[in-house]
Amino acid sequence: MKSISKLGQSIQPSLTLALTAKAKKMKSQGEDVISFTAGEPDFNTPENICNAGIEAINKGLTKYTVASGMDELKEAIVNKLSSENNLEYTKSQIIVSNGAKHSLFNVLFALCNEGDDVILPSPYWVTYPELIKLVGANPIIIETSESNGFKVTIDQLNKIDPTKVKAIIINNPNNPTGAVYSKKELEDIGNWCVKHDIYIIADEIYEKLVYDGINFVSMANINDDIKDRTIIINGMSKTFSMTGWRIGYIASNNDAVIRVISGLQSHMTSNPCSISQYASVVALEDSDEFILSMKTTFEKRRNLMLSLVNDIKEVSCEKPEGAFYIMLNIQNVIGKTIAGKVINNSIDFADVLLDEAKVSVVPGVGFGAEGFVRLSYSISEKDIEEGIKRIKDLLSTMR
Numbered sequence: 001m002k003s004i005s006k007l008g009q010s011i012q013p014s015l016t017l018a019l020t021a022k023a024k025k026m027k028s029q030g031e032d033v034i035s036f037t038a039g040e041p042d043f044n045t046p047e048n049i050c051n052a053g054i055e056a057i058n059k060g061l062t063k064y065t066v067a068s069g070m071d072e073l074k075e076a077i078v079n080k081l082s083s084e085n086n087l088e089y090t091k092s093q094i095i096v097s098n099g100a101k102h103s104l105f106n107v108l109f110a111l112c113n114e115g116d117d118v119i120l121p122s123p124y125w126v127t128y129p130e131l132i133k134l135v136g137a138n139p140i141i142i143e144t145s146e147s148n149g150f151k152v153t154i155d156q157l158n159k160i161d162p163t164k165v166k167a168i169i170i171n172n173p174n175n176p177t178g179a180v181y182s183k184k185e186l187e188d189i190g191n192w193c194v195k196h197d198i199y200i201i202a203d204e205i206y207e208k209l210v211y212d213g214i215n216f217v218s219m220a221n222i223n224d225d226i227k228d229r230t231i232i233i234n235g236m237s238k239t240f241s242m243t244g245w246r247i248g249y250i251a252s253n254n255d256a257v258i259r260v261i262s263g264l265q266s267h268m269t270s271n272p273c274s275i276s277q278y279a280s281v282v283a284l285e286d287s288d289e290f291i292l293s294m295k296t297t298f299e300k301r302r303n304l305m306l307s308l309v310n311d312i313k314e315v316s317c318e319k320p321e322g323a324f325y326i327m328l329n330i331q332n333v334i335g336k337t338i339a340g341k342v343i344n345n346s347i348d349f350a351d352v353l354l355d356e357a358k359v360s361v362v363p364g365v366g367f368g369a370e371g372f373v374r375l376s377y378s379i380s381e382k383d384i385e386e387g388i389k390r391i392k393d394l395l396s397t398m399r
């Protein structure tokens with residue numbers, strides 16, 4: 001038989017989704033697994049949002065909508081951006097898609113030609129490099145350091161040849177590191193992009209999950225020149241615990257980008273689910289209490305994770321300021337032996353944790369961060385305590 005697409009075959013499946021599914025399967029088979037792999041809030045979607053979905057079904061609002069999203073939802077997004085982020089967009093500058101993942105693909109497709117470079121600071125969320133490759137572009141990875149809070153700096157950008165660079169992806173707050181950029185840091189990056197005519201893909205899906213009283217600043221909020229070349233990515237998944245509803249969106253005042261994505265979406269998926277769109281209107285308009293309570297819970301769990309992890313002498317962790325992940329530094333574990341197995345990398349460590357302690361984590365290599373593993377604290381305090389205790393006990397046997 002003729003061989004199938006080379007590009008298609010070059011795409012790696014999502015490591016985070018695969019490991020989450022594996023841990024779930026082990027649990028359903030009765031294994032006592034503590035899973036730190038979850039990439040979604042462990043809260044139910046709030047009742048008022050669910051009811052809005054049910055109402056949409058009961059009212060027969062179950063037909064195609066405008067391919068780029070319903071007017072009512074675009075209006076709710078415009079209002080959200082104005083009241084919460086102090087950003088003015090019109091409805092025609094918004095496109096609603098089947099999740100932020102879909103929005104990201106659409107934006108990369110609209111921006112990139114074959115051979116373009118896209119700057120991606122590492123550690124990065126697993127999906128970015130694959131989507132960049134899917135549109136024929138090259139990911140240009142800039143390694144950030146733990147000592148710098150895992151944030152890309154202007155000094156690092158100044159060392160890049162910008163000639164072939166079409167765009168940079170800034171994920172703030174960051175998955176997997178929890179890093180949150182300050183206004184000044186965003187300004188430096190944004191002005192560099194303006195100077196070199198580079199688009200900024202600002203993935204702000206974790207914007208509501210920032211701790212320690214820090215105020216989230218949107219990349220588009222720095223100045224008009226930066227806003228003009230910024231394409232905001234956001235969605236319902238993390239803010240309203242609506243991962244399964246599949247609604248994401250972009251905001252951009254670049255007409256050409258909007259036009260290309262509308263056309264693309266009209267052929268590829270038609271509209272995002274009508275029921276989810278109706279529910280999303282209610283989510284955006286009436287969720288303040290839910291968001292506050294989720295954020296408070298996550299902040300408490302983050303503090304618990306940090307205090308427990310910092311009590312383990314073989315590993316360490318810097319304090320993340322957002323999202324719901326920590327990056328556990330396992331550099332002192334590499335080369336050592338646990339349960340008779342030499343730990344050569346983050347995959348070996350994740351394997352031995354699962355086999356010997358029934359604890360599931362995501363190896364850093366999937367995020368371009370060898371020497372680390374990602375732990376999600378989207379689980380109960382009781383599970384956090386038990387899981388970290390198991391890690392500590394296993395590490396105490398390290399030779």
Ligand code: PMP
Binds near residue numbers: 171
């Ligand atoms: N961006 C980041 C950084 C994420 O962690 C996720 C979660 N998978 C997404 C985008 C995509 O979210 P969704 O497709 O569920 O809207």
Ligand code: GLU
Binds near residue numbers: 015038126
């Ligand atoms: N963003 C989540 C994670 O990083 C969900 C999984 C995925 O979409 O890859 O775990």
